[in-house]
Amino acid sequence: MKTAFFFFLLGAVAGGYAIHSYDLREPRRSDFTASNFAAAAREDVAEKIRQWHLTPDEIRGDLARTGEVVRTNAEIAGDRITDARIVTVIKSKYVLDRDLSARDIAVDVSDGHVSLAGTVASDDLIGKAVMLALDTSGVKSVAAKLAVAPGP
Numbered sequence: 001m002k003t004a005f006f007f008f009l010l011g012a013v014a015g016g017y018a019i020h021s022y023d024l025r026e027p028r029r030s031d032f033t034a035s036n037f038a039a040a041a042r043e044d045v046a047e048k049i050r051q052w053h054l055t056p057d058e059i060r061g062d063l064a065r066t067g068e069v070v071r072t073n074a075e076i077a078g079d080r081i082t083d084a085r086i087v088t089v090i091k092s093k094y095v096l097d098r099d100l101s102a103r104d105i106a107v108d109v110s111d112g113h114v115s116l117a118g119t120v121a122s123d124d125l126i127g128k129a130v131m132l133a134l135d136t137s138g139v140k141s142v143a144a145k146l147a148v149a150p151g152p
Contacts, residue, residue: 083109083111085138086109086136086137086138086139089136089137090114090136099121099128100120100125100129104149105146112138112139112140113142114136114141114142114143115143116143116144117145118146119148122148126144130142130144
């Protein structure tokens with residue numbers, strides 16, 4: 001009986017220590033107040049201003065030299081994510097269009113240049129598929145190798 005009580009007591013102490021350690025590492029919900037959130041947002045904005053060289057002195061320097069402020073947003077992940085986004089948007093348009101089948105049209109994108117391959121039900125749907133692809137942000141060109149599927 002004494003052995004069982006000893007192990008029970010040992011388990012209770014270990015459990016209490018684990019809960020205490022967890023509480024020290026995990027932030028509590030009450031720690032996320034509006035003022036903490038606002039401070040974090042201000043820090044993020046300040047960091048972006050520094051990264052993009054948009055401090056008041058740098059802006060004044062640009063205006064004095066060129067009369068304008070120009071910055072480019074370099075893609076951190078590169079063109080691959082942009083191409084994947086384009087494929088997703090085009091395929092979504094085909095899914096939402098009742099005349100086109102997203103399963104029958106393969107979409108490939110390389111640096112904004114879109115290639116379409118597969119089959120559609122009629123000639124006019126080739127134009128529709130190309131138009132929907134061209135009407136997508138980031139698309140530079142569309143090459144369609146679509147064929148009209150033989151009727152049933």
